[in-house]
Amino acid sequence: MKKFNSSQVNWGVIGAGSVCEKKSAPAMNKVSDSSVVAVMRRNADKAKDYAERHGIPKWYDDADSLINDEEVNAVYIATPPSSHLELTRKAANAGKPVYVEKPMARNHAECLEMIKICEEAGVPLFVAYYRRTLPNFLKVKRLIEEGEIGEPRYVSITINQAKHPDVLTDASNWRIDPDVAGGGYFYDLGSHQLDYFDFLFGPIKEVNGIATNQSGQYPAEDIVLGNFSFESGVLGTGNWCYTTSNTSQKDEIVIIGNKGEIRFPCFWGTHVTLKRDGKEDEVFQFEMPENIQFYLIQSIVNELLGKGGECPSTGVSAARTNWVMEQMVKNFY
Incomplete structure (x- = not known):
């Protein structure tokens, strides 16, 4: 270099x-x-x-x-x-x-x-x-490394999001044009979560998924379900749906260990909740930088x-995230 x-x-x-x-x-x-x-x-x-x-x-x-x-x-x-x-x-x-x-x-x-x-x-x-450098996400990494939940067993992602208001009104919305974005909102938003898991547990070695478009409002996928396993032995599952009702909206990541669990949002909040056997729940709150x-x-x-x-987010690490997403939606494309 x-x-x-x-x-x-x-x-x-x-x-x-x-x-x-x-x-x-x-x-x-x-x-x-x-x-x-x-x-x-x-x-x-x-x-x-x-x-x-x-x-x-x-x-x-x-x-x-x-x-x-x-x-x-x-x-x-x-x-x-x-x-x-x-x-x-x-x-x-x-x-x-x-x-x-x-x-x-x-x-x-x-x-x-x-x-x-x-x-x-x-x-x-x-x-x-940039989530690789934010204080709430670094806190989760420290809790895992310090053994607060014991040995990690599996992780799960749930995103239920109502249809974006710009879907039908903004013809220039490139985020739902696969020729421009590679996929839909899963590529734009889900990539953050999958990259963060790469940061926590290392590369994903196996992945399978199914994607489809249920609403028929745009050409990209609007729902993705996936399962994956890391080289480190941790397993994972994810559900990404971008056409739910407002009352069903949910943003939650859960990391389960043999002695406890960690729950936190990726987008709609900055808190981290630690649950451990025989102890009261701890909730950590964080402030984000203005930018x-x-x-x-x-x-x-x-x-x-x-x-x-060194910067923790490189082309090499980011390419792995693209590979994972590609495997999850390949049935659709």
């Missing part, structure tokens, strides 16, 4: 849309020795508007111009997954580290190609699975500048 020859990470952001309003790009200006120096959107007026509102000096309506800007020395790709491979290729060929939104790509093959491109170019590849990707971006900057530590 080539050495990052700078004392400052100057980000160029491709696709300065909704995710960049609060979740990600503002954090790049808050992390020490990091700043956003240029943004790009295909719509020039929107690119200019974003830059002016966020105090960013330069804006473009062309990705090549941003990537080839000499002041930009790291590229954040915040576009839909269908463009991740090609934009990663261009950034890597320009010798610039790549930070790409999740899911990493539309399919596992594209992920592997992105990894290969960056390895050959000698640049690091990071992916925005949810702050800690992950901080880890990227620290790694690039040699300030200690």
